[in-house]
Amino acid sequence: MRADAKRNRDRIVEVAREVFREHGYDASLDEIAKRAGVGAGTLYRHFPTRDALLDAIMQSWVDRVNEATEKALAFEGEDRELLIGWFETYASLISLHKGGPAKITSAMGNPDSPIVSKCQVLTAASQRVIDRLEADGALRADVDAVQVCQLVGGVATVADNADQPVSAVRPLLEVVADGMLR
Amino acid sequence: MRADAKRNRDRIVEVAREVFREHGYDASLDEIAKRAGVGAGTLYRHFPTRDALLDAIMQSWVDRVNEATEKALAFEGEDRELLIGWFETYASLISLHKGGPAKITSAMGNPDSPIVSKCQVLTAASQRVIDRLEADGALRADVDAVQVCQLVGGVATVADNADQPVSAVRPLLEVVADGMLR
DNA sequence: AACAATACGGAGAGTGTCTCCGTTTAGCAA
DNA sequence: TTGCTAAACGGAGACACTCTCCGTATTGTT
Numbered sequence: 001m002r003a004d005a006k007r008n009r010d011r012i013v014e015v016a017r018e019v020f021r022e023h024g025y026d027a028s029l030d031e032i033a034k035r036a037g038v039g040a041g042t043l044y045r046h047f048p049t050r051d052a053l054l055d056a057i058m059q060s061w062v063d064r065v066n067e068a069t070e071k072a073l074a075f076e077g078e079d080r081e082l083l084i085g086w087f088e089t090y091a092s093l094i095s096l097h098k099g100g101p102a103k104i105t106s107a108m109g110n111p112d113s114p115i116v117s118k119c120q121v122l123t124a125a126s127q128r129v130i131d132r133l134e135a136d137g138a139l140r141a142d143v144d145a146v147q148v149c150q151l152v153g154g155v156a157t158v159a160d161n162a163d164q165p166v167s168a169v170r171p172l173l174e175v176v177a178d179g180m181l182r
Numbered sequence: 183m184r185a186d187a188k189r190n191r192d193r194i195v196e197v198a199r200e201v202f203r204e205h206g207y208d209a210s211l212d213e214i215a216k217r218a219g220v221g222a223g224t225l226y227r228h229f230p231t232r233d234a235l236l237d238a239i240m241q242s243w244v245d246r247v248n249e250a251t252e253k254a255l256a257f258e259g260e261d262r263e264l265l266i267g268w269f270e271t272y273a274s275l276i277s278l279h280k281g282g283p284a285k286i287t288s289a290m291g292n293p294d295s296p297i298v299s300k301c302q303v304l305t306a307a308s309q310r311v312i313d314r315l316e317a318d319g320a321l322r323a324d325v326d327a328v329q330v331c332q333l334v335g336g337v338a339t340v341a342d343n344a345d346q347p348v349s350a351v352r353p354l355l356e357v358v359a360d361g362m363l364r
Numbered sequence: 365a366a367c368a369a370t371a372c373g374g375a376g377a378g379t380g381t382c383t384c385c386g387t388t389t390a391g392c393a394a
Numbered sequence: 395t396t397g398c399t400a401a402a403c404g405g406a407g408a409c410a411c412t413c414t415c416c417g418t419a420t421t422g423t424t
Contacts (some may be wrong), residue, residue, distance in 0.1 A: 002390055005402060028380060039404025044382060102284060106343030140360065144353070151354050153338025161288030171326070172333050178322065179361030184421060187371060210411060221373025226413060 011048050012036045015142070018118050020057065024098030029053075051114040054103070058118045063092055069125040079138040080181060086129045087173040090122070090149070091156035091166040101160045105153030108146060126179045131180075140182050153174055191228050194218045195238045202239065206280030211235075233296040237287070239299045240278070247275055251307040261320040262363060268311045269355040271336035272304070272331070273348040283342045287335030290328060305331050315363075322364050333358055 001009075015036040019027045029050065033043040047053040072086045094104045107113035108123070127145040134143075155176065159169045183191075197218040212233065215225040229235040254268045263281045276286045289295035289341045290305070309327040314352075337358065 002401060004390065008403085029382090030380065033404090040382070041404055042402075045402075048382095102339065102343065105340060109340075109344040109346070112390080145359075147354055150340045150351075151337065151357060154340050154354075155333065157284065157339055158287060158291075158332045158336050161284065163292040164291070169332075172329055172336075174359060175329075175333060175361035177361070179357035179359070184370060186420065190372085211413090212411065215373090223373055223415080224371075227371075230413095232412095363419075 005046075008036070008038050009056075012038065012043055012046060013053070013059075014151055016028070016053050017057045020054075020097040020120075025050075025054070025100060025103055026098075044102060049114065055115045055118065058115060061093075061096065062118065062121050065121050065125055068093060069128060072129055073132060079133055079136055080177060083129070083133060083177045083181065084173055086126070087152050087155075087177065088166055088170065090126065090152050091159065091169070091173070094122070094153060094156055095160055095166060098160065101153055101156035105150055106139055108153060138181055140180055143180055148176075148180070187228075190218070190220050190224055191238075194220065194225055194228060195235070198235050199239045202236075202279040207232075207236070207282060207285055208280075225331045231296065237300065240297060243278065244300065244303050245277075247303050247307055250275060251301070251310060255313055255314055261315055261318055262359060263357045265311070265315060265363065266294055266355055268308070269334050269337075269359065270348055270352065272308065272334050273341065273351070273355070276304070276335060276338055277342055277348060280342065283335055283338035287332055287339060290331055290335065301331075320363055325362055330358075330362070 011030065016032050019035065021033050023031075029043060030040050032053075033040045034045070043053075047056065068089045072082065072089060074083045075085060091101070094101045096104075104115070104119065104122070106163050108119045110116070113119065123145045126149050130139070130143055130145055130148065133139050152173065155169050155172045156166065158172070159166055164170075194214065198214050201214050201217065205213075211225060212222050214235075216238060217221045218225070225235075225244065250271045254264065257264045257267060273283070276283045278286075286297070286301065286304070289297050290301045292298070295301070305327045308331050312321070312325055312327055312330065313319050334355065337351050337354045338348065340354065342352075343346055
């Protein structure tokens with residue numbers, strides 16, 4: 001990749017992260033191009049779809065997911081606390097911007113989604129938490145990580161839609177946790 | 183209201199119901215106007231916002247909700263079955279069109295929403311189901327009808343986003359039910 | 365039949381998406 | 395350095411959608 005191309009690409013991602021957080025996932029792409037000081041053509045050449053741009057933005061986010069997972073696994077205390085804590089963390093992680101939870105959760109089941117690799121990072125993280133609880137014999141029955149992600153994603157979507165912080169839906173997360181625990 | 187006005191209004195609602203089901207909640211309003219054989223101005227005079235149009239469409243839907251509620255309350259059998267059955271019914275009812283579950287669920291918490299009266303119909307229905315279970319002493323703790331609606335709405339959103347029927351998310355509804363039951 | 369009052373409809377302004385293609389630039393080879 | 399070519403740029407413009415404004419048409423009343 002030519003040096004100028006890389007420069008522009010990086011700049012677009014940086015600006016897009018900002019604009020998405022500011023105006024939500026529906027922000028104008030031309031606006032992003034303008035703010036990044038490039039033509040619309042340049043933006044669309046690098047990122048043919050809105051999702052491709054989102055995928056690029058989420059690249060750095062992967063590290064944060066893994067970090068949060070380690071922290072959750074290191075938790076010492078009640079299983080219920082661990083699970084609910086992880087749910088809150090998860091919900092926060094997918095609340096990148098307005099519309100983020102819905103976006104990510106809907107991509108979760110769809111193998112054709114352009115952000116599928118990011119979803120896998122999330123399911124893998126949840127799987128590790130579930131495995132730990134399973135080892136403790138704390139879970140009710142076979143629990144599927146993807147489904148748990150979708151469920152918690154659904155709750156996060158509720159909070160996002162209502163312009164509320166994740167903490168506002170803690171009671172819902174508790175219900176989900178109680179439904180999973182023995 | 184003048185006769186021609188009523189005629190046009192009715193026709194718009196009828197066409198909109200069809201188009202929303204066909205193309206989802208984001209369907210073009212100009213397209214609806216065209217199909218209804220009226221000018222864009224006429225559509226916007228009757229329904230200043232997309233939500234106002236949705237509200238009109240949902241008018242007849244209220245009857246179906248009440249009908250379904252009676253049926254659920256008349257159910258004789260396990261409490262768990264009753265609850266899960268109601269969840270499935272609920273999820274189906276809000277899956278009016280692509281984007282419906284998210285739309286309705288996000289309106290649920292927001293008192294300024296133009297479809298708030300329709301949401302109240304839904305929460306009232308859920309409240310009746312919850313009251314019945316509470317009377318049986320089947321519920322775990324104080325359960326808020328609005329929160330339950332949001333939670334089930336979140337699950338329905340998952341199915342909707344993944345282009346799946348409500349039946350595909352039954353396991354998630356079971357988790358939610360188990361989280362609520364004693 | 366005449367006349368308000370009411371409603372109609374579509375042109376057009378504003379905004380966003382996405383493509384096409386003439387122009388510019390980076391990077392390499394002589 | 396210079397010259398060359400492949401790669402990349404950028405913005406004009408076609409297309410789509412939303413929503414308003416206002417001249418025109420229809421209704422129903424007197």
